[in-house]
Amino acid sequence: MTSTRPLAAALESDTFVSRHVGPSDAEQQAMLAALGYDSLDAFVDAVVPANIRLRRTLAIGPARTEHDVLAELRALAGRNQVWRSYLGMGYHATLTPPVIQRNVLENPGWYTAYTPYQAEIAQGRLEALLNFQTAVIDLTGLEIANASLLDEGTAAAEAMAMSYAAKGKPGKETYFVARDCHPQTIEVVRTRAEARGITVVVGDPATFTFGAEVFGALLQYPATDGAVRDHRAFCDAAHAAGALVTAACDLLSLTLLAPPGEWGADVAVGNTQRFGVPLGFGGPHAAFFATRDEYKRIIPGRIIGVSRDADAKPALRMALQTREQHIRREKATSNVCTAQVLLAVIAGMYAVWHGPEGLTRIARRVHTLARVLHAGLERLGFHVTHDDYFDTVSVEVGTHGQQDVLDAAAARRINLRVVEPGVLAVALDETVGPRDVLDVLAAFNAGAEPAFTVEELLDEADPRYDERFARTSPFLTHPVFSTHHSETEMLRYLRMLESRDLSLTHSMIPLGSCTMKLNATAEMVPVTWPEFGQLHPFAPAAQWEGYRALFDGLEKDLAEITGFAAVSLQPNAGSQGEYAGLLVIREYHRARGEAHRDVCLIPQSAHGTNPASAVMAGMKVVVVGTDQHGNVDVADLRKKAAEHSAKLAALMITYPSTHGVFEEAVKDICAIVHEHGGQVYMDGANMNAMVGLARPGDIGADVCHLNLHKTFCIPHGGGGPGMGPIGVAPQLVPFLPGHPVQTVGGGQAIGPVSAAPWGSASILPISWVYIKLMGGEGLATATKVAILNANYVAHRLKDAFPVLYKAQNGTVAHECIVDTRVVKAASGVEVEDIAKRLMDYGFHAPTVSFPVAGTLMIEPTESESKAELDRFCEALIQIREEIREIEIGVADRADNLLKNAPHPQGRLLADEWTHAYQRSRAAFPTAATRERKFWPHVGRVESAYGDRNLVCSCLPTDAYAEANAQGA
Structure with missing residues (x-):
């Protein structure tokens, strides 16, 4: 009997995309229904401005299995020769x-x-x-x-x-x-x-x-x-x-x-x-x-x-x-x-x-x-x-x-x-x-x-x-x-x-602008392969042909994803990427006889690293205002660009905005800067909202750094490692950073910005594997779901805490800012109190007081399931009810669940309990925490005390014993 099933369907493999993306198809439909959309594509069309949309699949191949990708990487690793260096x-x-x-x-x-x-x-x-x-x-x-x-x-x-x-x-x-x-x-x-x-x-x-x-x-x-x-x-x-x-x-x-x-x-x-x-x-x-x-x-x-x-x-x-x-x-x-x-x-x-x-x-x-x-x-x-x-x-x-x-x-x-x-x-x-x-x-x-x-x-x-x-x-x-x-x-x-x-x-880490997503085991395995881990960075080129092929492939894929002509992998952190990108812009102006161009326009809402990087690159910072919606004030930008036209070197802009919104005027913003002879630097911190949907190079950016430890799955590692490669437009390619020992960079290269020619090379296989596993369509799907998850969280929390910035149609990008300042007057509760109380619920706090003081910036990423999103939202909603108890006088304004948070085991198990609320409410606020509890090891830390009495090395053992005795 002859089968009528197509061969491709009969031989279909289990791809990685569904492992990386947290919500199932059914969960995505439930979230879309809550938001009032029939399909994921219709929803994304409503969120991402049509004038920046990429209307094709990224040309990086189809999604692949972990087995296939690791086998290919094994072959590349085999081309490296581990000599005694x-x-x-x-x-x-x-x-x-x-x-x-x-x-x-x-x-x-x-x-x-x-x-x-x-x-x-x-x-x-x-x-x-x-x-x-x-x-x-x-x-x-x-x-x-x-x-x-x-x-x-x-x-x-x-x-x-x-x-x-x-x-x-x-x-x-x-x-x-x-x-x-x-x-x-x-x-x-x-x-x-x-x-x-x-x-x-x-x-x-x-x-x-x-x-x-x-x-x-x-x-x-x-x-x-x-x-x-x-x-x-x-x-x-x-x-x-x-x-x-x-x-x-x-x-x-x-x-x-x-x-x-x-x-x-x-x-x-x-x-x-x-x-x-x-x-x-x-x-x-x-x-x-x-x-x-x-x-x-x-x-x-x-x-x-x-x-x-x-x-x-x-x-x-x-x-x-x-x-x-x-x-x-x-x-x-x-x-x-x-x-x-x-x-x-x-x-x-x-x-x-x-x-x-x-x-x-x-x-x-x-x-x-x-x-x-x-x-x-x-x-x-x-x-x-x-x-x-x-x-x-x-x-x-x-x-x-x-x-x-x-x-x-x-x-x-x-x-x-x-x-x-x-x-x-x-x-x-x-x-x-x-x-x-x-x-x-x-x-x-x-x-x-x-x-x-x-x-x-x-x-x-x-x-x-x-x-x-x-x-x-x-x-x-x-x-x-x-x-x-x-x-x-x-x-x-x-x-x-x-x-x-x-x-x-333990749980999702919902930090806005930090993109704490899945770092899959398959992506991490190659890091400790000796063919990648045991090579000296200055070994002769014939000994690292596998690395060369990996660099070339990753640079090509990142260039396709960003729409740029070339990529430098040397910057080994996002901050280094900012610095390198601005130096490349500076050298471009100098090569054209315009070394006097040294003004960098930076929106008021920008990350603090942006102005610091500009100064390090020898530029003078001019601040551009933002409007009531958190977007770049285009009128102010136009005014500042004209005012500094003769000396304008660059604009630094984060896109989507630091406030978590796709700014409709971004192409106009880029055009204004170009009109006055400047170059556009795009901070790629929020690239997780763009991969497969829009490209910085198409929008009008001339250089953009990518946080591989955010969008491309290199883990944060407790605060590092990271990688911050830069992609550049054709006119900037000659100036990509060089190195005195290995041949790398452009023909008119700036000096090295990192000690090693390709930065932190041994963690680049992580991003290489991620891109190959996801494929062009998979990367776009991940971006769509990241945006969906953020909008679902904003929707669920809007009655508890207002969402501060939205597009005109009420949507956000990949993150949202909830305004916790609304509870302060009636309850005395600060945003820090909410952050500490979340620990009792088993969660890390979202980003606190950035970019707006007194708020929480939440980025759920595509890797979190609907169940985890709901657990997090329910925690914040229940915390809002705990605040309401203070507002109506049921709970004391000074002695309450939030002001005393977090609650470590030692305090809860102490013989004396002087608080009006029950220990069980402090320790186990939800059924989920009774099933699986993460315990904060200490109570709220007094930072000011530590700064007044600065000790930055290990204390003698008896000091710990004495302090523990005093605290008992």
């Missing part, structure tokens, strides 16, 4: 402890959490970050450290900016950079300095003379060629001239070498990658930044500090300048709005796992093998260029013999670095053993095995640094670094901290 330059192979790899790096309980703005449900991550800060403070010998930055190069650039904020002034605008810093660091600093009008002088610290014009200096310790030099006299001279000194350090070396804080450095920066974080072809890795206490108010990035909760028990939170860029805008000293939390947690846990003795043992082993290598090279007749070093041996081979050595090393699948013609460097790491050293020596011996043994060499290999450089001070003395060295204890410690954090494994 002894290249150094701030990147080293490392051994990730399996207990950390499985239970942190590969654990969604850690990688799907959000930035710890709500401290009460982030105590686990905060403690892990405090461990990281403590390790950095101890090892660098400085007094305060932040909770990580993006990479070593950008951390050095931030140190320059901070030094200028502390010491710079007109006439004092020169920054010295030692010529033996890593080449990528020098160029990232140059890029930042040039835009800010700072003069960079690269030279020899031994001969440099400080003048009154110098405000700071950057040294590498140990140097890029491995040398360890005495910088004490240099620091004295700098301080006498009123300048600050930054040391870019190798953190592992500081277990053996005198820390920079002890020999005069004011700032220490570096990369914690070799603390258990895979190479990943350049990232993501957690940079560190430490400085003296007197600069704590201008240190960039986030700082975790110790405070107390409402019950006087120790509690952690982000301290001091938290979200500084949202507050200071164009007056900010930095545009950094992210960290590398997941990687900082790994590095901190590496220190916890090994402790001071273990780290010292690793460092001594690496140094010992470097000494053995030195001794062997001398036996072979070579001259090692430096007497003092830690792990990197530089050796003179002569220009004629250089290629022979490199070829012999390549025959053994070893990469060596050419420091300069005739000089090679070998940077060893913790993965190296005696056999590896013998293989390196064979490369210097015309490929032949040397005639001596490692044991023989060890007898003649003296330590290669003298007492001037030897560390004598203790480090990692807190008990946390000495009590988790068995796997049982470590596993329980990690699990305990994980249990104190709310993540996407």
Whole structure:
């Protein structure tokens, strides 16, 4: 009997799209019915302006199965060659402890959490970050450290900016950079300095003379060629001239070498990658930044500090300048709005796992093998260029013999670095053993095995640094670094901290503008494949053909999705994307002889990073007003554009708007800017409302950054990692960022904006897999459902809390702002009280007081089911009824469910209960919370107390015990 079913239907596979999109077809129809629409397409036609709609399917292929996509990626990974790379330059192979790899790096309980703005449900991550800060403070010998930055190069650039904020002034605008810093660091600093009008002088610290014009200096310790030099006299001279000194350090070396804080450095920066974080072809890795206490108010990035909760028990939170860029805008000293939390947690846990003795043992082993290598090279007749070093041996081979050595090393699948013609460097790491050293020596011996043994060499290999450089001070003395060295204890410690954090494994995280969507397991699996994780970012091109194919494919797909001509994957955060995009615009104007164009128009409603980025890019910010609906005031824009026409460089606009609305006039806005010679920068934070429905390049934007950690499924990781690639129109392609080590960027490239050529390369497979799994139609479906979910939430909440901004037909885009200010006068309830009470219901709060003070901005994303949306809406509706009890006098205005929220177990189980409301109402407000309860670990945190009594490293154990006794 012959089948009448079509072959395609008979062989239909289970695609990923239905796994990613939360609401079923039936649930979508129910939500559409509630909103008054017959179909999803009719609904989307009502929301998205017709003049920006993309009327075709994205040309990126059909949706595919997880099995098929991972098989293709496996084939790409197989084209990468994992050689032994002894290249150094701030990147080293490392051994990730399996207990950390499985239970942190590969654990969604850690990688799907959000930035710890709500401290009460982030105590686990905060403690892990405090461990990281403590390790950095101890090892660098400085007094305060932040909770990580993006990479070593950008951390050095931030140190320059901070030094200028502390010491710079007109006439004092020169920054010295030692010529033996890593080449990528020098160029990232140059890029930042040039835009800010700072003069960079690269030279020899031994001969440099400080003048009154110098405000700071950057040294590498140990140097890029491995040398360890005495910088004490240099620091004295700098301080006498009123300048600050930054040391870019190798953190592992500081277990053996005198820390920079002890020999005069004011700032220490570096990369914690070799603390258990895979190479990943350049990232993501957690940079560190430490400085003296007197600069704590201008240190960039986030700082975790110790405070107390409402019950006087120790509690952690982000301290001091938290979200500084949202507050200071164009007056900010930095545009950094992210960290590398997941990687900082790994590095901190590496220190916890090994402790001071273990780290010292690793460092001594690496140094010992470097000494053995030195001794062997001398036996072979070579001259090692430096007497003092830690792990990197530089050796003179002569220009004629250089290629022979490199070829012999390549025959053994070893990469060596050419420091300069005739000089090679070998940077060893913790993965190296005696056999590896013998293989390196064979490369210097015309490929032949040397005639001596490692044991023989060890007898003649003296330590290669003298007492001037030897560390004598203790480090990692807190008990946390000495009590988790068995796997049982470590596993329980990690699990305990994980249990104190709310993540996407517990409930939806409805943060507006943050897009906390599904980070599917299939997307995450390739991150720890060795073919992606164990490649050095400066390995020869022939060894990463798989990465090249992945980059090319991802760039092509992102260009198709955005409507742009080309994409740069280098920016490793959204803030970096903003900065890079504006620098590209700036260079475009300069190339056309219009360097005077330096005015950047920014709407009043823009993210705070926008004006900060503009200033970093050397532009002057002019604010454009917004109308009563939250849209750009087109009349004011037209006026400002005409007023600054001769100097107009750019407009920065977020689309859909920060208020969650598709602005009808967006094409007119772009045309006005172009009419006056400017370029349009579009902030892609809200791209989740556009993919497959509209494209920035078609609308009129010239450059747009994409938050891959939002729209394209790279997880937030507790506040990082992230990626912020930029797409550009044809005229801007020549100016895409370059790099001093790898060939990347346009023919007239701006300098690098990140230390690694392709940013955080090892997490790019996540977005590559997501796009392939979804296909063109699937991506459009996800966008449609994201918009549907947001409108459904707005509809369900409108009677409890008014929705603040809507389009003329009453719709919103992918997020909505609900106005909680309406309850304040009658109840005394603030938006913060609602945010804290949501924790008792098992939810993270939406975005609080941004972009409008006293409101909640909610973005449900396409990955949440109708059941979860209803659970969240019912929580807010019930909280509104709890507020009503205060309004009518049933509940006390000061002592109520909201003012006392959240309610941790310790308080609820205490013998004494003095509140008028029942404990059960506080703890279990819904049936769902009785079935599955997430408990806040602490009560409401007193941030002001912590800022007045700033402590940014681990407290002594007895301090916790004393505080707990007081709170009992």
